Amino acid sequence: MVKLMSKCIVIGAGPGGMSAAIYLKRAGIDVILIEKMVPGGEMLKTNKIENYLGFDSIDGGELALRMSSQVKDLGIEIIRDDITDISYDNTFIVTGLKNKYQADYVIIATGRVPRKLGLDMEEALLNRGISYCATCDGAFYKGKEVAIVGGGDSALTEALYLSDICLKVYVLVRKDLKASDILQNRVKNKDNIVILKNVSVSQFISSDSLTGVLLNDGRKLDVNGLFIAIGGTPDISFLKNLNVDTINGYIKTDDKMRTNIKGLYAVGDVRYKDFYQIITAASDGAIAALSIREDD
């Protein structure tokens, strides 16, 4: 394994990580940005972003591309690797599936992974009817009936996207909708979106793939696709060797993005905070980079 060295390593190339890398580079701090998939993070899951400063409306993929171009144009290399462990021995040793890396400072910007319903067959039916991303998989359900679980902004964004592709879209909400009024109004104006409140999925019905779901009130919905949009939780198993303070599974930081471990920072959806948005992730990234400049 090659060991690559840098003053700072940013793990995760979503808006939080990319913003941090840009601020670090511009502050003259040597930085490596490591991403296990492609740059963009959760932005790649949405086709329409209408609340990011400077754009009335922009496709998530387009915004991701603009951010990653800015990163690359500054000469910051985005290394593709999946980080599995971080340890500390005078410096941080960051281990990925491909390489080992060494740095004085590490910024965790790994976001969160979709929360599962936790029902039997959920894993087995993944990509055979069950999905956690409408913009990624919606096209497979063209002209079919589908359902979405969840009542927040993400769920309604996905419902609107699917309503242009699918015959009918059921939105299954455990209690009431929590999404913004703008999204709720748009959904109300769509004839093929049906909101079912006070329901939950109790069982998947399938043969080789999903053919329907059974609801807690006994109703059966014949749907070919079920999109689960009930938020997420961070996967920070790679921090098992550092005693990082967390709150409800999210990394605890101060307002300068410092964790309880000296030299380790966390930004964006992976950290415990009130609002999980692109602009707040980007803001966190900028703050972490400027804090490192101050702390160094």
Ligand SMILES: Cc1cc2nc3c(=O)[nH]c(=O)nc-3n(C[C@H](O)[C@H](O)[C@H](O)COP(=O)(O)OP(=O)(O)OC[C@H]3O[C@@H](n4cnc5c(N)ncnc54)[C@H](O)[C@@H]3O)c2cc1C
């Ligand atoms: C459907 C949907 C619609 C949304 N719409 C909006 C919207 O309209 N406006 C808005 O402001 N926000 C929206 N959001 C929320 C927004 O996308 C997130 O708050 C934001 O992307 C968080 O940024 P982040 O950088 O913290 O994490 P992420 O964007 O999740 O990026 C984390 C990155 O880290 C990488 N990573 C994870 N683990 C590792 C590892 N071990 N090694 C290497 N890399 C790793 C991931 O592959 C990923 O690229 C939406 C979210 C969803 C799901």
